[in-house]
Amino acid sequence: MSSSPAPSPAARRTDGRAARWAGQRERRRREFVDAALRAVAAHGPEVSTEQIAEEAGVARTRLYKYFTDAADLQAAIADRVAELITAELAPAWNPHGTPMQAIAAAIGAHTTWLSEHGDLYRYLTMHSLSAQAGGRDAVTDVKTAIARNLTAVFEHYLALFGLDVRAAETVAFGLVGLVESSTSRWLENPRGVSRDELAGLLERWVWRIFDDTLRAGGVELDPDAPLPAPG
Structure with a gap:
């Protein structure tokens, strides 16, 4: 029974980068959600995306690097x-x-x-x-x-x-x-x-x-x- 060929060094590097990005993306999403909870407490349930971004200390467009759109963030x-x-x-x-x-x-x-x-x-x-x-x-x-x-x-x-x-x-x-x-x-x-x-x-x-x-x-x-x- 033949074994599958080992992944190349380039493939391993690509996989490693993808895993690190996925972990970083999930961590940043959690941080932005934490900021959103603080923004809701400060501004009420009708808080805007701009107010959430301000609480997180980033530009509003930065949020959409980690969330598909406003509905994904909500x-x-x-x-x-x-x-x-x-x-x-x-x-x-x-x-x-x-x-x-x-x-x-x-x-x-x-x-x-x-x-x-x-x-x-x-x-x-x-x-x-x-x-x-x-x-x-x-x-x-x-x-x-x-x-x-x-x-x-x-x-x-x-x-x-x-x-x-x-x-x-x-x-x-x-x-x-x-x-x-x-x-x-x-x-x-x-x-x-x-x-x-x-x-x-x-x-x-x-x-x-x-x-x-x-x-x-x-x-x-x-x-x-x-x-x-x-x-």
């Missing part, structure tokens, strides 16, 4: 915001303490992040639906990622209590939709409701939906008794 920023939101909720996928403590931790993390980074969330929603540019709906991506993680948590506990796990996904997606729509509307029009009041409402609603799901299967769970440790 998509990269939206992706980063989505990553931040998802990371903020990571502890919720390994709940500890009582059911109400676990729910409060997840709701508290989400509402706190939203109240502290409202303009980033508004930017995410403004630029998530860019079908004309072939973009993705970043808000839906975030909700789907959260709901899938929540589904796994629900499946674990439903199975632990000997219940049918088929409802886990429907309940998880429903709860995520409830929390996301309620908090995003509150962000735009709080109507005098404080963040703590909003969190308290959401905690009770989430518990009651999950509690109803358990009771339908004949299980009554004490909301203030420690949960079994996750598997």
Whole structure:
């Protein structure tokens, strides 16, 4: 069996340069996205490309050496915001303490992040639906990622209590939709409701939906008794 010929020195140099450029391009893209997050914080969700470039300390045309166009830059920023939101909720996928403590931790993390980074969330929603540019709906991506993680948590506990796990996904997606729509509307029009009041409402609603799901299967769970440790 014959072996493939070894690449020539010129080919190796070309490959090495391509790999270095790809790494440099990705690093610079991350740096520009970081600058964009700062620009959004300073100028609001309608920040311009010029303001992002100014924050990055480069000419606007320099950005397009690393991004195809404005839509590519906006998509990269939206992706980063989505990553931040998802990371903020990571502890919720390994709940500890009582059911109400676990729910409060997840709701508290989400509402706190939203109240502290409202303009980033508004930017995410403004630029998530860019079908004309072939973009993705970043808000839906975030909700789907959260709901899938929540589904796994629900499946674990439903199975632990000997219940049918088929409802886990429907309940998880429903709860995520409830929390996301309620908090995003509150962000735009709080109507005098404080963040703590909003969190308290959401905690009770989430518990009651999950509690109803358990009771339908004949299980009554004490909301203030420690949960079994996750598997």
